[in-house]
Amino acid sequence: MTKKQSPVTLKDLSKELGFSTSTISRVLNGKGDDYRISKDTQDIIKKAAQDNNFTPNQTARGLRLQKSFTIGLVIPDISNPFFSSIARALENECRKSGYSIILCDSEDQTKLEIDTINILKNRNLDGIIVCPVGIQGKHLIDISETLPIVIIDRYFPNLKLKYVSSNNYQGAFDATIYLSEKGHENIGCIQGIVGTSPNDERIRGYRDALIKKNIKIDESNIVGGNYDIQTGYIETKLLLAKKNPPTAIFAFSNTISLGALKALKEEKKRIPEDVSIISFDDHPYSDFLETPISSITQQNELMGKIAAKLLLDQINGTGNYEQDGILLPTNFTKRKSVNNNIK
Amino acid sequence: MTKKQSPVTLKDLSKELGFSTSTISRVLNGKGDDYRISKDTQDIIKKAAQDNNFTPNQTARGLRLQKSFTIGLVIPDISNPFFSSIARALENECRKSGYSIILCDSEDQTKLEIDTINILKNRNLDGIIVCPVGIQGKHLIDISETLPIVIIDRYFPNLKLKYVSSNNYQGAFDATIYLSEKGHENIGCIQGIVGTSPNDERIRGYRDALIKKNIKIDESNIVGGNYDIQTGYIETKLLLAKKNPPTAIFAFSNTISLGALKALKEEKKRIPEDVSIISFDDHPYSDFLETPISSITQQNELMGKIAAKLLLDQINGTGNYEQDGILLPTNFTKRKSVNNNIK
DNA sequence: TTGAAAGCGCTAACAT
DNA sequence: ATGTTAGCGCTTTCAA
Numbered sequence: 228m229t230k231k232q233s234p235v236t237l238k239d240l241s242k243e244l245g246f247s248t249s250t251i252s253r254v255l256n257g258k259g260d261d262y263r264i265s266k267d268t269q270d271i272i273k274k275a276a277q278d279n280n281f282t283p284n285q286t287a288r289g290l291r292l293q294k295s296f297t298i299g300l301v302i303p304d305i306s307n308p309f310f311s312s313i314a315r316a317l318e319n320e321c322r323k324s325g326y327s328i329i330l331c332d333s334e335d336q337t338k339l340e341i342d343t344i345n346i347l348k349n350r351n352l353d354g355i356i357v358c359p360v361g362i363q364g365k366h367l368i369d370i371s372e373t374l375p376i377v378i379i380d381r382y383f384p385n386l387k388l389k390y391v392s393s394n395n396y397q398g399a400f401d402a403t404i405y406l407s408e409k410g411h412e413n414i415g416c417i418q419g420i421v422g423t424s425p426n427d428e429r430i431r432g433y434r435d436a437l438i439k440k441n442i443k444i445d446e447s448n449i450v451g452g453n454y455d456i457q458t459g460y461i462e463t464k465l466l467l468a469k470k471n472p473p474t475a476i477f478a479f480s481n482t483i484s485l486g487a488l489k490a491l492k493e494e495k496k497r498i499p500e501d502v503s504i505i506s507f508d509d510h511p512y513s514d515f516l517e518t519p520i521s522s523i524t525q526q527n528e529l530m531g532k533i534a535a536k537l538l539l540d541q542i543n544g545t546g547n548y549e550q551d552g553i554l555l556p557t558n559f560t561k562r563k564s565v566n567n568n569i570k
Numbered sequence: 571m572t573k574k575q576s577p578v579t580l581k582d583l584s585k586e587l588g589f590s591t592s593t594i595s596r597v598l599n600g601k602g603d604d605y606r607i608s609k610d611t612q613d614i615i616k617k618a619a620q621d622n623n624f625t626p627n628q629t630a631r632g633l634r635l636q637k638s639f640t641i642g643l644v645i646p647d648i649s650n651p652f653f654s655s656i657a658r659a660l661e662n663e664c665r666k667s668g669y670s671i672i673l674c675d676s677e678d679q680t681k682l683e684i685d686t687i688n689i690l691k692n693r694n695l696d697g698i699i700v701c702p703v704g705i706q707g708k709h710l711i712d713i714s715e716t717l718p719i720v721i722i723d724r725y726f727p728n729l730k731l732k733y734v735s736s737n738n739y740q741g742a743f744d745a746t747i748y749l750s751e752k753g754h755e756n757i758g759c760i761q762g763i764v765g766t767s768p769n770d771e772r773i774r775g776y777r778d779a780l781i782k783k784n785i786k787i788d789e790s791n792i793v794g795g796n797y798d799i800q801t802g803y804i805e806t807k808l809l810l811a812k813k814n815p816p817t818a819i820f821a822f823s824n825t826i827s828l829g830a831l832k833a834l835k836e837e838k839k840r841i842p843e844d845v846s847i848i849s850f851d852d853h854p855y856s857d858f859l860e861t862p863i864s865s866i867t868q869q870n871e872l873m874g875k876i877a878a879k880l881l882l883d884q885i886n887g888t889g890n891y892e893q894d895g896i897l898l899p900t901n902f903t904k905r906k907s908v909n910n911n912i913k
Numbered sequence: 914t915t916g917a918a919a920g921c922g923c924t925a926a927c928a929t
Numbered sequence: 930a931t932g933t934t935a936g937c938g939c940t941t942t943c944a945a
Contacts, residue, residue: 234691234716236921236922236923237922237923237924238922238923246931246932247931247932247933248922248923248924248932249924249925249931249932249933249934250930250931250932252923252924252925253924253925253931256924262930262931263930263931264930264931265930265931268930268931282688282691282692283692283922283923284633284692284694284921284922284923285692285693285694285923286629286632286633286638286693286694286921286922286923287633287921287922287923287924287937288922288923288924289629289923289937290627290629290630290633290921290922290923290936290937290938290939291922291923291924291925291936291937292923292924292937293937295629297672300673304658305648305654305657305658305661306651306654306655306657306658308649308651308654311648311649311651311654312649314648314649314673315647315648315649315675318648318673318674318675319675319677322674322675322686327672327674327689327690327693328672328673328674329640329670329671329672329673330643330657330661330671330672330673331661331665331670331671332658332661332662332665334662343665345625346670347670348577348625349577349625349626349627349628350628350629350670351627351628351629373577485854485855485858488858489857489858492858510855511828512828512853512855512859514832515828515831515832515835515859515860516855516858516859516860517858517859517860579937579938579939580938580939580940581938581939589915589916590915590916590917591916591938591939591940592915592916592917592918592940592941593914593915593916595939595940595941596915596940596941599940605914605915606914606915607914607915608914608915611914611915626938626939627937627938627939628939629937629938629939630921630937630938630939630940631938631939631940632921632939633920633921633922633923633937633938633939634920634921634938634939634940634941635921635939635940636921
């Protein structure tokens with residue numbers, strides 16, 4: 228077994244055919260006509276390339292062209308369906324344009340996000356797409372000076388960075404209005420990371436909806452501070468233990484709602500008879516839960532696609548956008564997890 | 571805003587310090603002592619590199635060393651939690667060793683898998699990890715002649731390729747025995763892609779268990795042929811329509827069981843009172859389903875880790891394995907989806 | 914202890 | 930219509 232039998236190079240073809248590497252390179256890059264290389268020569272070269280299974284060494288090409296046809300993707304957790312669906316759409320879109328994706332998992336840690344991005348910097352990437360972890364975006368600005376970059380999900384309104392996200396305000400507003408119109412006035416709200424744009428926008432939506440409905444905001448109902456199962460679990464336990472426990476819970480992510488479900492089950496609360504629940508972000512299993520959960524869903528695939536387009540536009544110098552960011556509307560999938568709250 | 575301000579190179583440092591690029595390269599690659607470069611020189615060089623934020627251009631390095639510190643990962647669908655959990659473990663493990671991952675989604679199509687691998691071939695990758703799609707592995711053998719490769723999940727027993735998978739036979743055997751001991755003798759079996767190793771092993775486990783229990787195998791109970799929601803849905807509908815419908819269903823994947831759940835719900839079958847169900851592959855939401863589904867679970871993270879190690883061993887020429895493949899035991903998570911079948 | 918020079922494979926500016 | 934040459938940034942052989 229001959230491992231690493233070195234692949235055919237331009238030089239090899241040159242030796243075989245007697246044409247210079249330049250001529251061959253030109254022909255194989257579709258510039259044969261531009262250089263008025265004779266049809267015969269072109270045919271010979273193309274055939275030889277085919278026969279020898281020639282494919283240009285992308286590393287050499289990258290070095291020469293200062294371009295790698297590679298895009299870095301940094302996400303907090305590829306095993307979270309929210310991110311993996313975005314990643315899928317992104318990969319598809321980029322591949323169509325001839326770009327490959329380097330996948331980096333930041334494990335939800337800003338430090339790793341920064342480290343990762345530094346590693347990527349040496350790789351001659353053509354651009355980078357980040358689902359940021361933290362509430363700080365300075366390192367992203369730094370990158371943006373040298374590399375096209377697009378942000379997904381958690382954007383930074385005061386930083387000049389292209390981004391795609393959802394209209395989190397509207398989604399949360401709608402959900403809260405819905406709950407209140409179902410008679411809920413005591414609504415627990417389990418939030419994600421405070422200081423990140425989607426979270427804060429959702430909080431704003433929640434508050435504005437209550438204000439609109441003339442419901443007094445009980446600050447002790449706004450709890451949490453992390454997008455994970457444990458947060459959902461703990462905060463639900465605590466909310467239920469209150470003197471005046473909420474009749475409805477608004478969970479700010481699929482992970483949070485998972486924890487909430489666990490707590491509700493443990494506490495033998497029925498959904499929606501005892502407690503109603505609405506969640507941000509959907510899930511393939513949502514329809515088959517003990518009680519199907521109503522959710523505000525984001526258009527993940529679309530976010531991925533748009534992010535890819537925004538990045539490719541930057542890379543190619545095409546597209547000229549007035550706005551930095553694009554917000555996509557959320558959808559509201561009503562299922563059976565919300566009850567009429569009879570007073 | 572200065573876009574693409576070119577990063578510092580060895581040449582730049584050379585100019586600044588007066589040392590040759592060779593010396594600088596040696597020091598920064600930790601070979602200073604080997605070449606007996608004076609401590610002073612080393613310190614100066616290291617400091618300058620740090621101050622100038624120098625990091626070697628990986629493309630140039632790759633071209634010179636014929637090594638990219640990059641690994642290709644080809645999977646059928648990154649948005650499937652089964653694959654994304656594997657991808658996560660893989661990425662983590664590879665990153666620890668200084669390797670990056672190029673992610674390619676084959677969209678469950680052999681053609682795309684082949685195309686994708688061809689694209690990767692030009693990228694000077696150091697190795698490639700594939701969760702193969704089809705029942706054919708010839709193209710993978712071709713690759714293996716020039717590039718270290720490891721297969722996950724669907725392996726090819728008669729091809730000489732390193733692989734990691736689960737003990738699918740045992741998992742299916744256990745599940746079937748369990749069902750039969752609960753009194754089920756009429757067990758529908760919705761399989762995935764016929765001819766792929768995990769599927770066929772599961773079928774073998776299912777058959778052997780029935781034989782062991784002296785239950786006559788009803789061939790019309792073995793249905794399906796694809797790992798998707800629709801297959802689960804259609805086949806369940808058909809199984810339920812039989813003259814003598816099964817009292818239990820064994821779904822060969824999380825996607826198949828999702829479709830089965832949908833069909834059961836539509837047909838107003840209660841789980842497990844009317845129909846029992848067991849599924850291959852778990853899911854974060856499994857515990858919270860209308861009836862929590864008993865499942866045979868694979869050790870996805872472990873598969874990812876081991877695959878990474880097998881590949882890195884090949885790349886580094888370390889590790890000397892007698893066996894081609896490694897099979898990991900499955901776990902059996904019993905939940906409430908199986909009833910005692912009273913005759 | 915350090916430097917000069919070659920070369921990884923490709924493309925493009927500059928010949929002719 | 931095609932070739933020569935230089936150079937992308939790095940590592941390493943050879944020389945001193």
